[in-house]
Amino acid sequence: MWKSGGGMEMNEQPEISQAEEFQDTEPVSGKFGKRKKIFVITVAGCLAGLLAYLLIYFLGTGVNAYVRKGDELLKEKRYREALTFYENALQKNPKSVKALTSMGFALDSLGQSEKAIEYLDRALKIKPRLFRAWSYKGNALYAMGDLEQALQCYEESLRLNPRYPGAWANKASVLRKLKRYEEANVAFQRYIELVARKLKFTLTYEIVDQIINRVIPLIEEAAGLRFKKKVVFRLVSPDYLGAVAEKRISTQLKNANPGFSQKQIDMQAKSFSEFYEEIIPEIYEFLEGELFIVPDNFQRDIILLKPEREKIETLLTILLVHDLVHALDDQHYAISRRILNLRSQDEMDAFESIVEGHALFITRRVAEKLGFKEEDFLTGCKLSGGDLGKNSPFDYTATQYISTRFRQIYLGGEEFVKFVFEKEGKTGISRLFSSPPFAMSVILDPPSYYQKVLLTQEDYIGVLSVLERIIPRDGEWQKRAGRLNEMDLRAGLSVGLSPEEIEDALKGFKEGFTVSYLKKNVAMISTSIFRFREDRDAVSFLNAEEKSIRNKWERLKSSPGVAVEVLQDKKIEIPLADRATVKEVIFTPGPARTIYNLSIIAIYKNFLVEMGSVQYKIENESAIDLVSTLFRNLGAKLKGRTY
Structure with a gap:
């Protein structure tokens, strides 16, 4: 990654x-x-x-x-x-x-x-x-x-x-x-001497200690809380930080993804730990109860960002305030205990957005007290999440993922916390930490926190489970179900679309769910449903996805040794659907291998449904009947409810 x-x-x-x-x-x-x-x-x-x-x-x-x-x-x-x-x-x-x-x-x-x-x-x-x-x-x-x-x-x-x-x-x-x-x-x-001598910065215990002593009273005032004990901090190497992060992430993944094998957990934890080693300048590690600062990474990030010399300490101050708020929240809301009791990836994301959102909410107030500019506040906060934007050392896909995560988890979390604080004050913040929402869709739509849930995850999974009708009864297919978030959709749109087109396609996205059946990792049949804010948002996403799919085909066609045979790419009629398309294609990446793929995309009001199969042939009639039945079931669930 x-x-x-x-x-x-x-x-x-x-x-x-x-x-x-x-x-x-x-x-x-x-x-x-x-x-x-x-x-x-x-x-x-x-x-x-x-x-x-x-x-x-x-x-x-x-x-x-x-x-x-x-x-x-x-x-x-x-x-x-x-x-x-x-x-x-x-x-x-x-x-x-x-x-x-x-x-x-x-x-x-x-x-x-x-x-x-x-x-x-x-x-x-x-x-x-x-x-x-x-x-x-x-x-x-x-x-x-x-x-x-x-x-x-x-x-x-x-x-x-x-x-x-x-x-x-x-x-x-x-x-x-x-x-x-x-x-x-x-x-x-040597690199710094050649091209960036003015950005050389030696991060020491003394500098960190001075900043902490200066900002602690401001943090306490902004949060309305007092530190119960002194925050311990250490200057460490990148690999030390990576090892600490890997230990915590591995534990979280194991609790939130009971279906994962140990190999899957180890691979994901290792991937994220490498990210921490590569770019994260500091973190408050909840399980350790300490603040870890990586001077090497901070200097490296500064070189990549190329800020004005006088702003380097400003960025360091914002980083420290952000993680000191984590420490303060941990002392009052027992975050270190709560993060080990999250039972799904969506729960993890939602709780993390509250933690990071509150940190940004308080850090912004402190930054204003210190007279920092908005752009410096945002740069410092992005730095805490590893989001260096166009200055990122990572490839395009990873950079997009990091930026999306910052926008959703950090900025989305801040907006949500601000919304709750304005309604309930400090009492509302306390309730967020003690009884957080379990879905990112709530975080990204703050008013929904105080509204009756439209459909539960169980409702959506039930609607999607109509897929079982076409699954062979040979005992070789394994079912998986869960929530999809914006980052999952973004990954699918990342080929052939500009960043502006991707943002436009996703601006109305609210929530998504999927049910899939896998046959020994050689074939897959799936259905997914996405809810958008308005009907036109669903149409906008469909247009963007169609363009992305065709661009993928064109790129594959231009790849040496790869053949692409498009069997179907047309509009179709599906009962209850406002619009529907079918795409069927065979890829031949090598002389002894072919990959079959079918995809039906259909819109029902402000919902978009996708049904797809890989290496398993489904006739149009069966697929159309299944999607139509899905829409009828969805309509029955929504009957009498406002959306």
């Missing part, structure tokens, strides 16, 4: 000088022994030289134009589009080191690291002293998990150009991954 595409990279982009492309082109010279031929030979030589120059100029201009356009797309992270221009450049000149190097960078950014290395090796065979190509090759090896070889590539890049900042940053990242923190710090300090 947290692939950073070759360490920190510091937004490194392909950057090869115009002269580098043709630097080995030597002028041809000759000796002429007979004076009478000087004029003819000189003219011929001049014409030949002119023709050679024009040939190089015009061919070079074509190649360079393609590469420049590709590099412009790279800066916008439009990697697939950039590949087309590099391919055109290489058709004109297969030995263009600029195109080969940039092609390698783009392929690695798309996760095709092995193929990236092929192009980078071709470039290095032509010009072994291309220090950037060595660094990009290190990035690809890093992404493949070959850390030692990646380190050797970064060192070769630095041998060729000791003042190349990108290689120092990447070397620091790979050394961090190898747990060689002292060496990583030396490399990182």
